[in-house]
Every structure is written in structure tokens, then in C-alpha cells.
Amino acid sequence: MTTVECLKYLQHEIHTTVAATIDENGLPVTCAVDIMDYDESGLYFLTAKGKSFYDRLVRQGYIALTGIKGKDTMHSVAISVQGKIQEVGNSMLPQILAKNPYMKKIYPTAESQEALTVFKLYEGSGEWFNLSKKPIERVSFTFGEARPKHKGYYVATDTCIGCRRCKNVCPQGCIDFRSVSATIQQKHCLHCGNCMSVCPAGAVKRLEE
Numbered sequence: 001m002t003t004v005e006c007l008k009y010l011q012h013e014i015h016t017t018v019a020a021t022i023d024e025n026g027l028p029v030t031c032a033v034d035i036m037d038y039d040e041s042g043l044y045f046l047t048a049k050g051k052s053f054y055d056r057l058v059r060q061g062y063i064a065l066t067g068i069k070g071k072d073t074m075h076s077v078a079i080s081v082q083g084k085i086q087e088v089g090n091s092m093l094p095q096i097l098a099k100n101p102y103m104k105k106i107y108p109t110a111e112s113q114e115a116l117t118v119f120k121l122y123e124g125s126g127e128w129f130n131l132s133k134k135p136i137e138r139v140s141f142t143f144g145e146a147r148p149k150h151k152g153y154y155v156a157t158d159t160c161i162g163c164r165r166c167k168n169v170c171p172q173g174c175i176d177f178r179s180v181s182a183t184i185q186q187k188h189c190l191h192c193g194n195c196m197s198v199c200p201a202g203a204v205k206r207l208e209e
């Protein structure tokens, strides 16, 4: 999955996400937010200027959101994205309303649409996480100026003694021993940490963000 394919999936296939912001007391708050549009540089969503949600967005300039699609856990894909936001205002509103005509049922008249304003998530990172595949599949992506985050575990090849204990405890069977030392298949790794816990040589390391 490329970045733009992930953003498209979020807008097109998932559409409604749960978004996290921080309230005036520093506590997390979540609410449902629809992803109205996307392009290669980010995601677009809208809100009404009278909402507490709007105040939180303006105050922090940051959002984190997750959307899930699937009939149950083992048939689901989740996409999470977090990053910086800016208010675009209402210049994009006609285009967004045309693409999401159901919004006219909620805000039916031009006068009522006056409350609406568009935000762009313009710089961020995210992850596609597919639990419907065995082994699981995960893909990280970034957009804007965001630098990729490195999470998970790797094997220091010069320290690995080839005992295969990590392979035995890996729930996804994603540790290769095709060469002498182990290699973790990053795109199938759950990040459970079992491999690091059992390695007698201390060869499994945690990736730094």
C-alpha cells in the first residue's frame, strides 16, 4: 500500500473515523469524524465552528484518528493517522459537499452551511494494519514533511547465535532463518516483543522511534 492508497482507503472505504484530541484540562477526548477528501498531501475533514471539537482543533493544531473496516476483528483493516492540521476555511466546501452529498441532509441550506469549516491534516504519519491476513500485514506511511517513525524489533546479525528460540515464540511465524542469523519480516510483525524476551544472546533490539 502506498501513502495515497492508504489515504484513499480511509476516505473512500472507511470514511467514518474516531478522532482523538486533547481537552482544556489536558485529557483525551474522542469523537466520530468523517474523512471528506484526500490527495497525495493529506486528508480533509470538516466541522462546525461552534463545536468544542473545533476549539480543540484550533488550540492544538494536531489530531490522531483511527478508522476500521470489517465485519469482525479477524476480517478487519484499521488505518491510524496522526499529525498536524490547519484550518483551510470554507473555500473547499463546494467541492467537499459535492463529493459527500449526504452532508446536505445535515446542513441543508447555504445559511446553515455557514457554520462549516474545513481542516487539512497536512503532515503526518500513519499505519495500515490488516488483521484479515495470516500473517498480519502492516505498512507505515508518511506525508508532508513528516519523517518515518521506526517501531518494532530487529535482530543484530553479528550477535545472533542462531538458536531459533525467537522463531518458536513468534505468533505470526515471521522470523526467517534463511541466512545464519534471524531476520524479522517487518511487514508481518505484531510488535509483541516475545523475540526480544527469549533471546539468550540479547541480539533482538527494539527500534528507536
Ligand SMILES: Cc1cc2nc3c(=O)[nH]c(=O)nc-3n(C[C@H](O)[C@H](O)[C@H](O)COP(=O)(O)O)c2cc1C
Binding pocket: 016, 031, 032, 033, 034, 035, 045, 046, 047, 048, 051, 052, 053, 054
Ligand atoms: C457517523 C458520524 C460521523 C460524524 N462526522 C462528523 C464530522 O465529520 N465532523 C464533525 O464535526 N462532527 C461529526 N460527527 C459528530 C461529532 O462526532 C460530534 O459532534 C462530537 O460530539 C463532536 O465533539 P464535541 O461535542 O466535543 O464538539 C459525526 C457523528 C457521527 C455519528
